[in-house]
Amino acid sequence: MSSCREKGVDVTHEEIWTYRTETGMSHGVDAVDVVGYGVEALDGSIGKVDEATNDAGSAYLVIDTGPWIFGQKVVLPAGVITSVDFEDETVFVNRTKEEIKNAPPFDETTYREPSYTEQLGTYYGPEGHGYRDW
Numbered sequence: 001m002s003s004c005r006e007k008g009v010d011v012t013h014e015e016i017w018t019y020r021t022e023t024g025m026s027h028g029v030d031a032v033d034v035v036g037y038g039v040e041a042l043d044g045s046i047g048k049v050d051e052a053t054n055d056a057g058s059a060y061l062v063i064d065t066g067p068w069i070f071g072q073k074v075v076l077p078a079g080v081i082t083s084v085d086f087e088d089e090t091v092f093v094n095r096t097k098e099e100i101k102n103a104p105p106f107d108e109t110t111y112r113e114p115s116y117t118e119q120l121g122t123y124y125g126p127e128g129h130g131y132r133d134w
Helices: 097-101 114-124
Strands: 038-041 044-053 060-064 073-077 081-085 090-093
Touching: 038 097, 044 073, 044 097, 073 097, 073 114
Parallel strands: 038 090
Antiparallel strands: 038 044, 044 060, 060 073, 081 090
């Protein structure tokens, strides 16, 4: 699989925080509709959607990982979501469990602050350790 850079695609800050068209999330679907959906990483289940936003240029999901990471939550930028199965109520992401587990830690009091979203954008973006080909 080739990277975005090899394909001549520049991944911007806005793209990592925007739902891809093919997910079905960008076409009039209210993000809160996926709250409670299961979330599948490339290598298995990681939890359930606890919170979701569809804000332009800053969309994300907060995932409650349950026992997987000792009940912690993680934030996934909208750009890592590859598809949503509305019938089976499942969100699919193009990251492994390990990549998600190693993301900047979730903090209930600061996860909406620009400094945290910048950390996540860097981590999941093309220069970060959690980057995976689009």
